[in-house]
Amino acid sequence: MERPLFIPLILGTARQGRQSENVARFVFEQTQKRADVETEVIDVRELPMKLDDAGEQMKDPKFAAAIERCDGLIIVAPEYNHGYPGLLKHALDMNLKEYIHKAVGICGVSAGPFGGARVIEGLLPVMRELGLVTIFEDVNFGKVGTLFDERGRLLDQSYVRRVDKFLNELIWMARVLRHGRENIASA
Amino acid sequence: MERPLFIPLILGTARQGRQSENVARFVFEQTQKRADVETEVIDVRELPMKLDDAGEQMKDPKFAAAIERCDGLIIVAPEYNHGYPGLLKHALDMNLKEYIHKAVGICGVSAGPFGGARVIEGLLPVMRELGLVTIFEDVNFGKVGTLFDERGRLLDQSYVRRVDKFLNELIWMARVLRHGRENIASA
Amino acid sequence: MERPLFIPLILGTARQGRQSENVARFVFEQTQKRADVETEVIDVRELPMKLDDAGEQMKDPKFAAAIERCDGLIIVAPEYNHGYPGLLKHALDMNLKEYIHKAVGICGVSAGPFGGARVIEGLLPVMRELGLVTIFEDVNFGKVGTLFDERGRLLDQSYVRRVDKFLNELIWMARVLRHGRENIASA
Amino acid sequence: MERPLFIPLILGTARQGRQSENVARFVFEQTQKRADVETEVIDVRELPMKLDDAGEQMKDPKFAAAIERCDGLIIVAPEYNHGYPGLLKHALDMNLKEYIHKAVGICGVSAGPFGGARVIEGLLPVMRELGLVTIFEDVNFGKVGTLFDERGRLLDQSYVRRVDKFLNELIWMARVLRHGRENIASA
Numbered sequence: 001m002e003r004p005l006f007i008p009l010i011l012g013t014a015r016q017g018r019q020s021e022n023v024a025r026f027v028f029e030q031t032q033k034r035a036d037v038e039t040e041v042i043d044v045r046e047l048p049m050k051l052d053d054a055g056e057q058m059k060d061p062k063f064a065a066a067i068e069r070c071d072g073l074i075i076v077a078p079e080y081n082h083g084y085p086g087l088l089k090h091a092l093d094m095n096l097k098e099y100i101h102k103a104v105g106i107c108g109v110s111a112g113p114f115g116g117a118r119v120i121e122g123l124l125p126v127m128r129e130l131g132l133v134t135i136f137e138d139v140n141f142g143k144v145g146t147l148f149d150e151r152g153r154l155l156d157q158s159y160v161r162r163v164d165k166f167l168n169e170l171i172w173m174a175r176v177l178r179h180g181r182e183n184i185a186s187a
Numbered sequence: 188m189e190r191p192l193f194i195p196l197i198l199g200t201a202r203q204g205r206q207s208e209n210v211a212r213f214v215f216e217q218t219q220k221r222a223d224v225e226t227e228v229i230d231v232r233e234l235p236m237k238l239d240d241a242g243e244q245m246k247d248p249k250f251a252a253a254i255e256r257c258d259g260l261i262i263v264a265p266e267y268n269h270g271y272p273g274l275l276k277h278a279l280d281m282n283l284k285e286y287i288h289k290a291v292g293i294c295g296v297s298a299g300p301f302g303g304a305r306v307i308e309g310l311l312p313v314m315r316e317l318g319l320v321t322i323f324e325d326v327n328f329g330k331v332g333t334l335f336d337e338r339g340r341l342l343d344q345s346y347v348r349r350v351d352k353f354l355n356e357l358i359w360m361a362r363v364l365r366h367g368r369e370n371i372a373s374a
Numbered sequence: 375m376e377r378p379l380f381i382p383l384i385l386g387t388a389r390q391g392r393q394s395e396n397v398a399r400f401v402f403e404q405t406q407k408r409a410d411v412e413t414e415v416i417d418v419r420e421l422p423m424k425l426d427d428a429g430e431q432m433k434d435p436k437f438a439a440a441i442e443r444c445d446g447l448i449i450v451a452p453e454y455n456h457g458y459p460g461l462l463k464h465a466l467d468m469n470l471k472e473y474i475h476k477a478v479g480i481c482g483v484s485a486g487p488f489g490g491a492r493v494i495e496g497l498l499p500v501m502r503e504l505g506l507v508t509i510f511e512d513v514n515f516g517k518v519g520t521l522f523d524e525r526g527r528l529l530d531q532s533y534v535r536r537v538d539k540f541l542n543e544l545i546w547m548a549r550v551l552r553h554g555r556e557n558i559a560s561a
Numbered sequence: 562m563e564r565p566l567f568i569p570l571i572l573g574t575a576r577q578g579r580q581s582e583n584v585a586r587f588v589f590e591q592t593q594k595r596a597d598v599e600t601e602v603i604d605v606r607e608l609p610m611k612l613d614d615a616g617e618q619m620k621d622p623k624f625a626a627a628i629e630r631c632d633g634l635i636i637v638a639p640e641y642n643h644g645y646p647g648l649l650k651h652a653l654d655m656n657l658k659e660y661i662h663k664a665v666g667i668c669g670v671s672a673g674p675f676g677g678a679r680v681i682e683g684l685l686p687v688m689r690e691l692g693l694v695t696i697f698e699d700v701n702f703g704k705v706g707t708l709f710d711e712r713g714r715l716l717d718q719s720y721v722r723r724v725d726k727f728l729n730e731l732i733w734m735a736r737v738l739r740h741g742r743e744n745i746a747s748a
Binding site: 310 | 426429462504
């Protein structure tokens, strides 16, 4: 029997009052339900970053090890001014070769109706340069301010199905790339 | 023994006097040298497109069959006004499901020194939505007007090595995804 | 009294059955209501383009004259596979210096709920390279298939206000840039 | 006589050993030479940002006042993994309405030969959403590691002319937009 896939979820904002935390919790719980997947939350607010440096010089052994070990990644990314959160990029740049030939799926989040469609487009060149393969299923959490009740419970159950479809594709791609990394020689 | 990978090359411009033709010929010849790869040129100038329609309604059986059968694609894309050529996009939109879970590598071309770096960025969202996986190796053919002699022979031999590295990655990804399509069940 | 601003509208698709035609008609009618604006529709389906060439070599005197004379542009752009329609780009590339220091506003159109948010992002580098200034108001016509009745009449009146806000910004920027072109010397 | 334009320069990285500091110093000095321009350096390393928050909640009176007062901005942006530095975005998100209808020009920086061409493309949607107008002249500082000597003096004098052309366009646009903000009523 195959060992489980390791697919951590990066909560991509440290903003006070972040609504993306509700999104991250929900997607994390759905991921935990998958028998063949191991997951954990990597919160950019908890990472040992600095304000007077950037890049691999800030490499954190624990974060780097999680990325090194992972088969795929879920990024929960709110859209700030049509771009990605600065601290999400600051965090992603801490690692480099650890990302190569892993799968990534992006959950966009926004206060408006488009569910972070633009932040996802903005992340594509970065994901590619890191060596990640961005799947072509996204989940767009729009109008996030009214999508959860005051206790953080999801109010629109259609997202269960959407996240399911997203995880199906992510798990498939993570498994395909793991097979490739482990069994298919470089050309 | 495995059957060869089928990796056609799309020459992505119909412009009169197109310099990208030299690039396409060179990359095509390098691809032909690979023992395990079958290739052919798909020239957007030769495709049966229309000026009063768009999309899958223009589907061409031969082009669609090539994409359906392929394991990977090479796109030779000149940069026009920091974007992709209109006719390249017009051609790509003729197919849809045929692209899913195939690999693609992009050779950017420009008159200036950056070798189409911007057209590659611009193509990323389109490639992803088509279901293609864009590899993270590109070849940037900059200053294309002086890169070939009047008979179309390459003047800078460093491109042999660059295309080799590009093909290595593309072939690896094409093989990995083919294994996935044929052997790994949807999650 | 100032002469009117000339702000033509480009209908950016030639696809049979194009829903963007309804959008274009509605936005055109709203633009016509502005006392200080002269407008006309430029339909990419009507432009004398070719399938075996590209760029300024296809320059059309009438289209070029309209762009040369214009103070601003409205582009109605449906989103095809997360990118711009090929024929829209094919058309835009027919002109070059005619665009410089004019204003442009984009109306995105899509079958899905995001109203072409992605095609707008994709057009930004192209607009900039052409010398156009893209305003920061867009109109997003989402779920276009149900936004108009069978006679092409708009069913959601909130778009009247949205287009108004968009035109306010576009007219302001067109006027500002015209003053600049005519009165402010190059530094 | 007109009051001078205020065009501060944002040094967009806090990375230790940052080569962009040489670029910023050179561009700053060239800007200072303009009789009609007042400038200053805003260093993201010196801004009072936090690692556990984001956005306007971190608003700094001095930074906000500089943006509020400015007519244009120069951003020196190194390219990290084909995207913008996290701390540059973290800084830009501290302000909001202060940016509206101001001009911005971007100097891209990279270790490789393309001079940050990709980070510039990535910044375009963000600049637009902030209300800034990105000019269509860039300066691309490629191979930055060998572009300055060990004392930080520029080794390639062609950049004097390039920055001059860039400043000409930026100053023109800053002046045009200032006239618009002060004299042209909203439509």
